Amino acid sequence: MARHDIHLTVNGVAQDLQVESRLLLVHLLRENLRLTGTHIGCDTTHCGACTVLLDGEPVKSCTILAVQADGARIATVEGLEQNGKLHPVQEAFWEKHGLQCGYCTPGMLMTGCALLARNKDPTEPEIREAISGNLCRCTGYSNIVKAIQSAAERLRQQ
Amino acid sequence: MSTPRTSPEVCGMGHSMKRKEDPRFIRGKGNYVDDIQLPGMLHMDIVRSPYAHAKIKSINAERALKIPGVLAVITGETLAKYNLHWMPTLMSDTQMVLPTEKVMYQAQEVAAVIATDRYVAADGVEAVEVEYDPLPVVVDPFKALDPSAPILRTDKKDKKDNRIFHWQAGDREATDKAFAEADVVVAQDMYLPRIHVASIETCGCVADFDRVNGKLTVYMTTQAPHAVRTVFALVAGHVGLSEEKIRIISPDIGGGFGGKVPVYPGYVIAVAASVVIGKPVKWVEDRMENLQADSFARDYHIHAELAATKDGTMKALRIKTLADHGYADAAANPSKFPAGLFSICTGSYDLRNAFAEVDGVYTNKAPGGIAYRCSFRVTEAVHCIERITDVLAQQLKMDPAELRMKNFIPPEKFPYKSALGWEYDSGNYPAALRKAMDIAGYEALRKEQAEKRARGELMGIGISSFTEIVGAGPSKQFDILGLKMFDSCEIRVHPTGKAMARFGTKSQGQGHETTYAQIVAEELGIPAAHVQVEEGDTDTAPYGLGTYASRSTPTAGAAGAMAARKIREKAKKIAAHLLECSPDDLVWEPGKFTVKGAPSRSKTIQEIALAAYTNHPQGMEAGLEAVSYYDPPNLTFPFGSYIAVVDIDRGTGAVKVRRFVAVDDCGNIINPMIVDGQIHGGLAMGLAPALLEEISYDENGNITGGSFMDYLLPTAMETPSWETAKTVTPSPHHPFGAKGVGESATVGAPPAIANAVVDALSHVGVRHVDIPVTPEKVWRLLKEKGLAE
Numbered sequence: 001m002a003r004h005d006i007h008l009t010v011n012g013v014a015q016d017l018q019v020e021s022r023l024l025l026v027h028l029l030r031e032n033l034r035l036t037g038t039h040i041g042c043d044t045t046h047c048g049a050c051t052v053l054l055d056g057e058p059v060k061s062c063t064i065l066a067v068q069a070d071g072a073r074i075a076t077v078e079g080l081e082q083n084g085k086l087h088p089v090q091e092a093f094w095e096k097h098g099l100q101c102g103y104c105t106p107g108m109l110m111t112g113c114a115l116l117a118r119n120k121d122p123t124e125p126e127i128r129e130a131i132s133g134n135l136c137r138c139t140g141y142s143n144i145v146k147a148i149q150s151a152a153e154r155l156r157q158q
Numbered sequence: 159m160s161t162p163r164t165s166p167e168v169c170g171m172g173h174s175m176k177r178k179e180d181p182r183f184i185r186g187k188g189n190y191v192d193d194i195q196l197p198g199m200l201h202m203d204i205v206r207s208p209y210a211h212a213k214i215k216s217i218n219a220e221r222a223l224k225i226p227g228v229l230a231v232i233t234g235e236t237l238a239k240y241n242l243h244w245m246p247t248l249m250s251d252t253q254m255v256l257p258t259e260k261v262m263y264q265a266q267e268v269a270a271v272i273a274t275d276r277y278v279a280a281d282g283v284e285a286v287e288v289e290y291d292p293l294p295v296v297v298d299p300f301k302a303l304d305p306s307a308p309i310l311r312t313d314k315k316d317k318k319d320n321r322i323f324h325w326q327a328g329d330r331e332a333t334d335k336a337f338a339e340a341d342v343v344v345a346q347d348m349y350l351p352r353i354h355v356a357s358i359e360t361c362g363c364v365a366d367f368d369r370v371n372g373k374l375t376v377y378m379t380t381q382a383p384h385a386v387r388t389v390f391a392l393v394a395g396h397v398g399l400s401e402e403k404i405r406i407i408s409p410d411i412g413g414g415f416g417g418k419v420p421v422y423p424g425y426v427i428a429v430a431a432s433v434v435i436g437k438p439v440k441w442v443e444d445r446m447e448n449l450q451a452d453s454f455a456r457d458y459h460i461h462a463e464l465a466a467t468k469d470g471t472m473k474a475l476r477i478k479t480l481a482d483h484g485y486a487d488a489a490a491n492p493s494k495f496p497a498g499l500f501s502i503c504t505g506s507y508d509l510r511n512a513f514a515e516v517d518g519v520y521t522n523k524a525p526g527g528i529a530y531r532c533s534f535r536v537t538e539a540v541h542c543i544e545r546i547t548d549v550l551a552q553q554l555k556m557d558p559a560e561l562r563m564k565n566f567i568p569p570e571k572f573p574y575k576s577a578l579g580w581e582y583d584s585g586n587y588p589a590a591l592r593k594a595m596d597i598a599g600y601e602a603l604r605k606e607q608a609e610k611r612a613r614g615e616l617m618g619i620g621i622s623s624f625t626e627i628v629g630a631g632p633s634k635q636f637d638i639l640g641l642k643m644f645d646s647c648e649i650r651v652h653p654t655g656k657a658m659a660r661f662g663t664k665s666q667g668q669g670h671e672t673t674y675a676q677i678v679a680e681e682l683g684i685p686a687a688h689v690q691v692e693e694g695d696t697d698t699a700p701y702g703l704g705t706y707a708s709r710s711t712p713t714a715g716a717a718g719a720m721a722a723r724k725i726r727e728k729a730k731k732i733a734a735h736l737l738e739c740s741p742d743d744l745v746w747e748p749g750k751f752t753v754k755g756a757p758s759r760s761k762t763i764q765e766i767a768l769a770a771y772t773n774h775p776q777g778m779e780a781g782l783e784a785v786s787y788y789d790p791p792n793l794t795f796p797f798g799s800y801i802a803v804v805d806i807d808r809g810t811g812a813v814k815v816r817r818f819v820a821v822d823d824c825g826n827i828i829n830p831m832i833v834d835g836q837i838h839g840g841l842a843m844g845l846a847p848a849l850l851e852e853i854s855y856d857e858n859g860n861i862t863g864g865s866f867m868d869y870l871l872p873t874a875m876e877t878p879s880w881e882t883a884k885t886v887t888p889s890p891h892h893p894f895g896a897k898g899v900g901e902s903a904t905v906g907a908p909p910a911i912a913n914a915v916v917d918a919l920s921h922v923g924v925r926h927v928d929i930p931v932t933p934e935k936v937w938r939l940l941k942e943k944g945l946a947e
Binding site: 022027034035044046076077094095102103109129133137138143145 | 176177179180181182183184185186187188190192193195276277355356357358359360410411412413415444445446666667668669831832834835837838839840841842843865866867871873874875877879880
C-alpha cells in the first residue's frame, strides 16, 4: 500500500505525517494523533458523530481520506477550550442539558460552532436544519436547539 | 417534589443540578470502548453470512492468512475444541458463537479474523472463502408454525416444530363469557415491526487476558457488567476462567436502550482470541453489523379484541400474539416472563376481565426480542391497548378522551389489583389527561380540525394514556438466569466528610453520576458536588443486575437511600457520643443532628465523619460506610397522558408531528432537568418507530433495512419542540417515592402518533394503520380513499 507524506494543522498544531492511501481522516485523528473526542457512529456519513471542521467547514471525517486533508486546518472538539476557558457552545450544552450519553456531542458541538461562525443569530428552523446531519439518540434534539440558541446569545455578548 | 428540602449548595432531590459527567463529555474526554488502546493490542473483524439459511460446506482461510498482519482466522471448529462454539442466551435458549454446520440468518457470524490493524483485519475478512449450500428459508412466523415448515433448530434433538414457548395470563373462560355478553366488540390486527435501538455507539469490546496472572479484563459496551462476569465464569469455567479473575469494565457507554444487555458472539470470540493468543483483542462492530446482527426489538403480530357496553364501559380484553424471535430466543426478559411484562396490557383502564396469550416462534432472522428503551414488552402492550381503545371510540362515535376518562382506574382505587395480576402502586390518570388536554387546548384543536376538514385539509389529534410497569424487580418473581433482580449501593464517607458511592447499575447517558449523588445528598446532607459516584467496574462496585427497564432509580437509587440511612443511624450514635446525649434526643435535618430543645448544640455530618475516624465511641467500629442490597417489594407504575397533533400532506402522504404534549408522572423527582431530558429523548425514540423505523426482510431472508440509508433515525427536522409537564403521585413503597422514567415516553408516544394519523383519516373510514406510518403507506391510503392530490 502506497504511503504519502502529508502536512496538516490540527487544533493549531502543525503535523507532518506519513499515511496509507486508504487511511480515513477520522482514524488519523483518533489513532495516529490519539484525539479520541471525535467519534465513529456509522462509518457511512449518516450520523455525524465524526464531524470536524476542515478549513472552518463541518465535514464528516469518516468520509474523507487523510490524504485529502493534506494542507488543511482541522479543528476537533479537543481544540474548543482555550486557555482553560470553555467555548460558549460547550458551556451552553452543559447548562441546557444538550447532551446525555455524550457520544454525538463532539460532532454536535463542531456543527454548532460552524453554524454560529456563519450566522450570529440563527432561527430555530435554521438550527434544526444545520444539525440535521448529526444524529442524536438520547436528547430528542430540543435541548440541543436551546443550547445553540443560548450559545449564540453568549457569543453576541462577547 | 414541590420545594427542595436541601439548599442549592447541598443539591439534594428536586434541584436541577448541572450534570457532573458533562465536563468530560463536552471536552471530548469521555472514555468509550473504542477509545481504549492497550500495548500490543490486536484487532478483530468478522466474516458474516450472505445467506439466511445455509449449510457451510467449507471455510478456507489460506488466502487471508497470507496477508501480512493477519495472525489468525477463528472458526466454529476452533471454538469447538474448547466447547465454546455455542452459548446460552439470557432466556436459557442456545445460540451459536460461531457455526460448525449451518448458518441461520443473514449477517450471522461465520469466522473471525485477528490482525495487527483494523484495516488489515478487514482485508482478511474479504479474503476468507466460504462455500455455502443454501437451505429453505422461513421468514413468515405464521408459516413457521405450519406442520409443513422445515424445522429450524435441528441442533435440538427433540424439537418437532418451530414453536419456542406458549405463554398466557388471565381467566380465559370469564373473558370469553364477558365477550359473549357484551353490547359491542371491536377487533383489530396490528403489527409492531422489528426495530433496532441503534445507539449511536455500536457494540464492542477490548478483551485483555493476562497469561501470567490468569486475569481476564474486558472493557465492554454492556449495561449489565456484573451479570456478564458471572455468565462468563459459568460458560467458560472449564477453560480456566474463574469469576474472581474476571473483571468486566463498562466504561462510558454511548447509549444502550436495551441493545447492550445481551452477550453477543463478537464479545465471546474476542475473549477466546485474547485467551488463546495472550494479547489484548479489540472488536468494534460497524453500523451495518449492529443493525443486522445485534438483538432486535418487538416483531409482535397482535390480534386484539375489546368488549364494551353501548355507553362505552370497557368490559373485557382478549389478545392473541405471535412473537417472531428469529433463530434463537435471545430476549433479555426476566426468566419467568417469556413475553416480558406484556400482561400490563390492560393499561390504565378498570378492566375486570382479560386474557392474553403469546406464542414465540423461530424464523431465519437475527435472534432477539429485547426491549427498545422499554421495560420488557411494555411498549407492545401499551400500543395494543391504546390503539384498540381508539378503535372502540370510533365504533361508538365517542370522543377518545371521553372514553378514556370513563374507563380510567379511579384514583381512589389504588393500590389497584389488575385483572392480569399486577398491583399498581399509585396513580391519578384523570388528572394527567386533563392537564394534557388543557396544555394542548384540546377543545380548540377539535374545532380547528373540523374547520380544516371542511376545507379538505387533513389534521389529526391522538391521545395515549399509558401505564408502565418498571423497576424489576421483587426477587420472589424476578431473576435473570437465576440471578435475583435486586440492586445495590455501597457508600463510604471519608474523614473530611466527602463520600464515594458505588452502584450495581451502569449509566449509558441517564446521568447517574449526578442523580445518585443527589440521592446521597438528600439523605446525608453531604453536598452532591462532594459525592463521587462510580459504577461499571466489577472489581470495585457491589453486585447488581444493571441498567435497563427503567430499573436504576427504583432499585439501585433505592439502595442508595437505604445505605445512606444506615450511615445516618451510625452517625446518630456518633453524634450522641460527641454531644453527650442520648441518640433519642437528636433530631435530623439534612446535614446535621441537633439536640431537641437546644438548637445551638448540633453536629454536622462532616464533624461526625471526622469523629468516625478520629474519635469514635469505644465499643463501636470505626469508619462510616454501608452497603445495601435493595430488593423492591413491588414494581413502580409510572404513567402519563400524551397528545399528538399531526398534519398530513395530501400530495406526499408525509405526516408532520406539529405538536406533542407530554404529561408524565414518575412520582417524586430527583432532578427535574434530567427527567425532562429523559422524556425528550424517549419521545424522539417513540416518534421513530411510529413514523420511520422498521427492519424488514424479503422472502429469501435478505435484510432490506440494514443500514442508515434505509433504517431512518429521526433528525432534528422530524422532531417537534416537545411540550412537557408533570403531575406528581409518589410511589408509596419506594424509599423516596420515585418511579422509573427513562422509558415512559418511548412507550407512550407511538400510539399517540398512530392514533393521530387514524384520527386525521377517520372521517373517510380509516380505522387502523400499522406503524411506521410512512409517507408511502399514507399515500396509498389517501389514494384508496380518493384523497391523494
